Amino acid sequence: MTHFESRTSDHEIEPIFLQRWSPRAFTGESMPQAELNRIFEAARWAPSSYNSQPWRFLYARRDTPAWPLFLGLLVEGNRSWAQHAAVLMVAVSKKTMRPMGREEDVPSHSHSFDAGAAWANLALQATSMGWHAHGMVGFDMKRAAEELRVPDDYRVEAAIAIGRKGHKATLPEALQAREVPNGREKVGNFAFEGGFTV
Ligand SMILES: Cc1cc2nc3c(=O)[nH]c(=O)nc-3n(C[C@H](O)[C@H](O)[C@H](O)COP(=O)(O)O)c2cc1C
Numbered sequence: 596m597t598h599f600e601s602r603t604s605d606h607e608i609e610p611i612f613l614q615r616w617s618p619r620a621f622t623g624e625s626m627p628q629a630e631l632n633r634i635f636e637a638a639r640w641a642p643s644s645y646n647s648q649p650w651r652f653l654y655a656r657r658d659t660p661a662w663p664l665f666l667g668l669l670v671e672g673n674r675s676w677a678q679h680a681a682v683l684m685v686a687v688s689k690k691t692m693r694p695m696g697r698e699e700d701v702p703s704h705s706h707s708f709d710a711g712a713a714w715a716n717l718a719l720q721a722t723s724m725g726w727h728a729h730g731m732v733g734f735d736m737k738r739a740a741e742e743l744r745v746p747d748d749y750r751v752e753a754a755i756a757i758g759r760k761g762h763k764a765t766l767p768e769a770l771q772a773r774e775v776p777n778g779r780e781k782v783g784n785f786a787f788e789g790g791f792t793v
Pocket of ligand 1: 615616617618729730731733734753776
């Protein structure tokens with residue numbers, strides 16, 4: 596068993612996995628580019644099929660010219676709290692890859708899986724540095740593809756807000772009740788020895 600604040604694992608793990616969670620109350624603190632580079636560096640070392648590294652992170656730091664564009668992509672419910680983040684991102688993945696020795700691209704089976712691994716690395720690195728990352732599907736993906744100039748052979752995966760955690764009292768009342776780390780299914784409900792168990 597491992598504990599971190601309100602979370603307890605059933606089996607012993609590194610505390611960072613419990614420490615990472617997705618708050619909505621952010622302080623509005625900005626992030627220096629050098630710190631963001633360290634967060635991307637962790638994403639860089641994620642594993643991927645054939646080492647194809649299909650992840651791309653399009654981003655804006657607060658108080659920079661691209662910030663309003665990224666903030667404007669979010670649905671209102673997410674914009675209400677993500678406006679106080681330090682960085683907003685849209686994660687995309689390349690749907691095709693070039694196997695070694697081949698002259699043309701072929702479809703990638705695992706581009707989303709691989710980009711997910713990179714996002715997980717990124718979120719854990721952010722946590723280790725005292726920031727929190729919060730994934731979002733609540734944004735206009737079609738407009739994101741257009742306005743961020745995402746080429747056709749890339750899939751828009753998710754938006755991400757990274758910020759310094761603030762006090763939950765700064766949130767609208769409806770969100771305050773949800774501002775607490777949540778729980779998980781038991782391992783036995785998703786890890787099946789020998790084949791799928793319904
Ligand atoms: C791909 C992805 C999309 C998500 N979309 C949203 C969202 O649009 N709005 C939101 O408030 N939270 C969103 N979340 C946060 C999840 O609800 C949260 O990660 C989940 O409840 C587990 O909680 P934890 O991250 O605090 O451990 C998203 C998370 C992921 C990974």
